[in-house]
Amino acid sequence: MQSQYEPKKTEEKWYSFWQEKSLFDAKINPKKKPYCIVIPPPNITGILHMGHALNNTIQDVLIRYKRMKGYESLWMPGTDHAGIATQNVVERSLAQEGLRKEDIGRDKFLERLWGWTDEYGSTIINQLKKLGTSCDFKRTRFTMDEGYSEAVKEVFVRLYEKGLIYKGNYIINWCPRCKTALADEEAPHKEIDGWLYYIKYPVKAQGRPVKPPRGQAASKVTKSPVPDYIVVATTRPETMLGDTAVAINPKDKRYKFLKNCEVTLPIIERNLKVVEDNMVEVSFGTGVVKVTPAHDKNDYLMARKHDLEFVNIMRDDAVLNENAAEFAGMDRFEGRQALLEVLQAKGLLDKKEPYKLSAGHCYRCHTIIEPRLSTQWFVRMKPLAKPAIKAVRDNKVRFYPQRWRKVYLNWMQNIEDWCISRQIWWGHRLPVYYCNNCLGQTGSKSQIPKGNKKGVIVSGIRPEKCPECGSKKLVQEEDVLDTWFSSWLWPFATFGWPFNESQSHPVKPPQGQAASKVTKSQDIKRQREEFNYFYPTDVLVTASEILFFWVARMIMAGLQFIGKVPFKDVLIHGTVRDIRGVKMSKSLGNVIDPLEIIDKFGADALRFSLMLLVSSGQDAYLSEEKFLVGRNFANKLWNATRYILSRVPRTACRVPRLNRKDLSLADKWILSELNILIKETTSNFEKFRMDEVAKSIYDFFWHKLCDWYIEISKVEKDKNKENLLIFVLDTVLRLLHPVMPFITEEVWQKINSSKKQGSLMVSEWPAGLKIKALKSEIDSFLALKELIISLRSFKKDLGLYERIEMMVGSGDKRRSRVLKDNLEWVSFLARANIVIGKTSCKESISTANKDFDISLSREFIKDADIHKRKIEKKIEELSGVITSQKNKLSNSSFVKKAPQEVVSGVREKVKVCLDERERLKRIRWS
RNA sequence: GGGCGUAUAGCUCAGAUGGUUAGAGCGCUGCGCUCACAUCGCAGAGGUCUCUGGUUCGAAUCCAGAUACGCCCACCA
Numbered sequence A: 001m002q003s004q005y006e007p008k009k010t011e012e013k014w015y016s017f018w019q020e021k022s023l024f025d026a027k028i029n030p031k032k033k034p035y036c037i038v039i040p041p042p043n044i045t046g047i048l049h050m051g052h053a054l055n056n057t058i059q060d061v062l063i064r065y066k067r068m069k070g071y072e073s074l075w076m077p078g079t080d081h082a083g084i085a086t087q088n089v090v091e092r093s094l095a096q097e098g099l100r101k102e103d104i105g106r107d108k109f110l111e112r113l114w115g116w117t118d119e120y121g122s123t124i125i126n127q128l129k130k131l132g133t134s135c136d137f138k139r140t141r142f143t144m145d146e147g148y149s150e151a152v153k154e155v156f157v158r159l160y161e162k163g164l165i166y167k168g169n170y171i172i173n174w175c176p177r178c179k180t181a182l183a184d185e186e187a188p189h190k191e192i193d194g195w196l197y198y199i200k201y202p203v204k205a206q207g208r209p210v211k212p213p214r215g216q217a218a219s220k221v222t223k224s225p226v227p228d229y230i231v232v233a234t235t236r237p238e239t240m241l242g243d244t245a246v247a248i249n250p251k252d253k254r255y256k257f258l259k260n261c262e263v264t265l266p267i268i269e270r271n272l273k274v275v276e277d278n279m280v281e282v283s284f285g286t287g288v289v290k291v292t293p294a295h296d297k298n299d300y301l302m303a304r305k306h307d308l309e310f311v312n313i314m315r316d317d318a319v320l321n322e323n324a325a326e327f328a329g330m331d332r333f334e335g336r337q338a339l340l341e342v343l344q345a346k347g348l349l350d351k352k353e354p355y356k357l358s359a360g361h362c363y364r365c366h367t368i369i370e371p372r373l374s375t376q377w378f379v380r381m382k383p384l385a386k387p388a389i390k391a392v393r394d395n396k397v398r399f400y401p402q403r404w405r406k407v408y409l410n411w412m413q414n415i416e417d418w419c420i421s422r423q424i425w426w427g428h429r430l431p432v433y434y435c436n437n438c439l440g441q442t443g444s445k446s447q448i449p450k451g452n453k454k455g456v457i458v459s460g461i462r463p464e465k466c467p468e469c470g471s472k473k474l475v476q477e478e479d480v481l482d483t484w485f486s487s488w489l490w491p492f493a494t495f496g497w498p499f500n501e502s503q504s505h506p507v508k509p510p511q512g513q514a515a516s517k518v519t520k521s522q523d524i525k526r527q528r529e530e531f532n533y534f535y536p537t538d539v540l541v542t543a544s545e546i547l548f549f550w551v552a553r554m555i556m557a558g559l560q561f562i563g564k565v566p567f568k569d570v571l572i573h574g575t576v577r578d579i580r581g582v583k584m585s586k587s588l589g590n591v592i593d594p595l596e597i598i599d600k601f602g603a604d605a606l607r608f609s610l611m612l613l614v615s616s617g618q619d620a621y622l623s624e625e626k627f628l629v630g631r632n633f634a635n636k637l638w639n640a641t642r643y644i645l646s647r648v649p650r651t652a653c654r655v656p657r658l659n660r661k662d663l664s665l666a667d668k669w670i671l672s673e674l675n676i677l678i679k680e681t682t683s684n685f686e687k688f689r690m691d692e693v694a695k696s697i698y699d700f701f702w703h704k705l706c707d708w709y710i711e712i713s714k715v716e717k718d719k720n721k722e723n724l725l726i727f728v729l730d731t732v733l734r735l736l737h738p739v740m741p742f743i744t745e746e747v748w749q750k751i752n753s754s755k756k757q758g759s760l761m762v763s764e765w766p767a768g769l770k771i772k773a774l775k776s777e778i779d780s781f782l783a784l785k786e787l788i789i790s791l792r793s794f795k796k797d798l799g800l801y802e803r804i805e806m807m808v809g810s811g812d813k814r815r816s817r818v819l820k821d822n823l824e825w826v827s828f829l830a831r832a833n834i835v836i837g838k839t840s841c842k843e844s845i846s847t848a849n850k851d852f853d854i855s856l857s858r859e860f861i862k863d864a865d866i867h868k869r870k871i872e873k874k875i876e877e878l879s880g881v882i883t884s885q886k887n888k889l890s891n892s893s894f895v896k897k898a899p900q901e902v903v904s905g906v907r908e909k910v911k912v913c914l915d916e917r918e919r920l921k922r923i924r925w926s
Numbered sequence B: 001g002g003g004c005g006u007a008u009a010g011c012u013c014a015g016a017u018g019g020u021u022a023g024a025g026c027g028c029u030g031c032g033c034u035c036a037c038a039u040c041g042c043a044g045a046g047g048u049c050u051c052u053g054g055u056u057c058g059a060a061u062c063c064a065g066a067u068a069c070g071c072c073c074a075c076c077a
Helices: A007-020 A049-068 A083-096 A103-121 A123-131 A145-163 A217-222 A237-241 A251-261 A299-307 A322-327 A332-345 A383-395 A403-413 A437-444 A483-487 A520-534 A544-562 A594-603 A602-615 A624-647 A665-686 A692-711 A719-736 A743-751 A774-798 A813-821 A822-828 A865-890 A892-897 A900-921
Strands: A032-037 A073-075 A165-175 A181-183 A190-205 A231-233 A247-250 A261-266 A268-274 A288-289 A349-360 A372-378 A398-400 A432-436 A457-458 A475-476 A539-542 A567-573 A576-578 A620-622 A804-809 A834-835 A846-849 A853-857
Touching: A007 A190, A007 A594, A007 A743, A032 A520, A049 A073, A049 A123, A049 A332, A049 A539, A049 A567, A049 A594, A049 A602, A049 A692, A083 A103, A103 A432, A123 A602, A123 A813, A145 A165, A145 A457, A145 A483, A145 A544, A165 A383, A181 A372, A181 A403, A190 A237, A231 A237, A231 A288, A231 A403, A231 A620, A237 A322, A237 A332, A237 A372, A237 A624, A247 A251, A247 A299, A251 A261, A268 A299, A288 A299, A288 A457, A299 A372, A322 A332, A332 A349, A383 A403, A383 A544, A398 A544, A398 A822, A403 A457, A403 A813, A403 A865, A432 A437, A457 A520, A539 A544, A544 A567, A594 A624, A602 A620, A602 A624, A602 A743, A602 A900, A624 A692, A624 A719, A624 A743, A665 A692, A665 A719, A665 A774, A692 A719, A719 A743, A774 A804, A774 A813, A774 A834, A813 A834, A822 A834, A846 A865, A865 A900
Parallel strands: A032 A073, A247 A268, A398 A567, A539 A567, A576 A620, A804 A834
Antiparallel strands: A165 A181, A165 A372, A190 A231, A190 A261, A190 A349, A247 A288, A261 A268, A432 A457, A432 A475, A804 A853, A846 A853
């Protein structure tokens, strides 16, 4: 074994070993309880980033832990077709050839997409393997798999038949670059710097003159004169071209006169209606709102209420259309500038003020979205949300950390309908067919009124003819479904749901299994049984970013289609950020590539460091050097193993049974510490506290096993020691394996070399130890440990580095005896030749700790100043403690009200401190 | 405009159900290649636990308020 651990030499070896032995595979096992996690399917366009590394490490750690704990662990892997993202990638490559997707047509474009998917779609899955992920890869699913598509269609049809899917003309988020509708969640609002423009709209008194008849009080006349114009404020001036009204608040007295006026839209010269609506905020802008029903969500709602005209002024690429008069053909922002110039020239631009506004941005390409009136498909969400709210309220689904529960409930209670149609080509095409014959009579298919099903056929299988008129002229809906409309089925569609015998494409059997040997119905039966065994899954591990996109919708889908929640626990971890706290992103260039870290430090180092850093849902601030902890720990483990193996002959190397007999004080101590570690680690895993798991193993291994026990073992070379060293190491390897699978397997194989080859990853999780140490024994050991530290410190303060003779005594007989029994290793570790007994002050210089008095011959001392100051400081410190503790005791309500054990604890503390201080005070310096 | 999170050593963070004159890692100082490990060992320095009130015998820990930073949601043009 080399003195430095080299991860590259072991990682690949053991990963293929596990795969060859099919250790990642899961199947129904009636003797075991199931444990199942479905992977949040990464986009096929994705490449592994630190967020994936974190997310998947957590899952792998849990899966491996439960597997060792005796569960049948299934980690279901797969990828997501990521509609818009993937289409964008392929469009870009097309653009390099100077082509647009329209040039080659839908079929050819889809061919390209499938080609890309076949070539690059599994990149991320292969990268995941480098992390050590123990997914059952034979089950790898893709949201566009034939079988999966059946589930998507089934769900669409079921929802449609229940009246939960409808088609309607609404204002939706439109990305003019991707040229598709987006759901609200896909268009996050971001603040941008803009301007608030104040524009004058000419006003004319209507019909009868407003002028009052002669003789009436003049004051009343001057109260509401009709001005030449009113001023509206807007951040998007170009939309004025689509204005069909202006609105005021009914309570706003300032504009009462407008009811009898004609307002004209400049440039277009259109008459605008004047409407009153409470939605108008009196205090904002001028109190008058321009209403653009086809380009703003609020205006749209207002228009519906007041029966206004809709004027669309933009094409799908946000270029102004023929309704935009002279500005037609200009891009929206170009048009804005041009329009402003015209307004300026005409004296209609009152003023402009800098203004921060928040606008939706496409979550794929970051283009500012344009609210657009268009016909889309929607899912009615309220009925789906209701049971999903109840399930969380009833703790059928629990969130970790719990605060996300509130966020979830808040969102669900205010949920709006989900726009699911997308005007792209890559995705599941809606299982909707139009009969041209029937629709010919009612008009174009974009104007199907809500609820009118005539000529619209929704079916999982393409119908041959129209059930209404028999026509064979059927056309399938061009739109595809939102990617999340397939992802929300992930926890059950991956198992082959809906298990229809009649479905055209059953889920393909696991790779390697001959398809012909398995009949379709057997296959479906197997899938159904597996589903019943593994569903509901156990935990979903995810970042908070997709709580609404995905997690909430999965809960709704699970309850709606299966009648059971899809998972019991939702573990939400933090976001990965750079060292300054900025979210890592490729465009910012602040990413740390996990593959590079693996290359430099090893996958185990990456995993261990990540686990250490993500404490209960907090964001992790990363830099390359933070991974050194993991690397160093791996190296420590490696070298400790090297030492232990040097002590134990290889041929005899196997994990022993422990014998209660002949255990030394140190043995008892380390076993008792190990026992605590087993308990803590197990309970921390159950609480999803992977940071605590990593921390406590690290602490035990490094600072208890290596710093003390192994050091002691260099002196205390009894027969038991070898067995114990192997035993403790073996136990730690088991505990650590979920977090650091590679090095633990490598080491475990070495210390189990005499056994026939098994694998650590499927060996048993450590149970609590039966051997118990007495409290007094542990106490004695700790006193010796403290003594060693005091001896070292004492020497150090006196500037002594040689192995010298030191005198140690104790007033306590038991302490003296224990010291005598363990003198050899105490001396070794203290680097001193210890003599038990007392010496006179004249010849020696002394110190004391809680249990022992220490002194050494004056002949060694050159300079005792540091030591003297330290003693003084220590005395001061002790006095402080004594005073504060005594104060407590003199407080009668403390003695009365505090628990007995606390009071006696304080008394004990005072006693001990007094004693130590007394002994320190006795030290004479000359 | 709502909702949430975080403020503890120079840095990154631990500190269930209140009882420690507050812990770790990194960094820093000093010493050491003690035969597993310099990706190491040993000994140290370093904190009025953001502020102000309150509850309590007792608060880093619970409550209220303030301040700072961060995040999410929302139809103020």
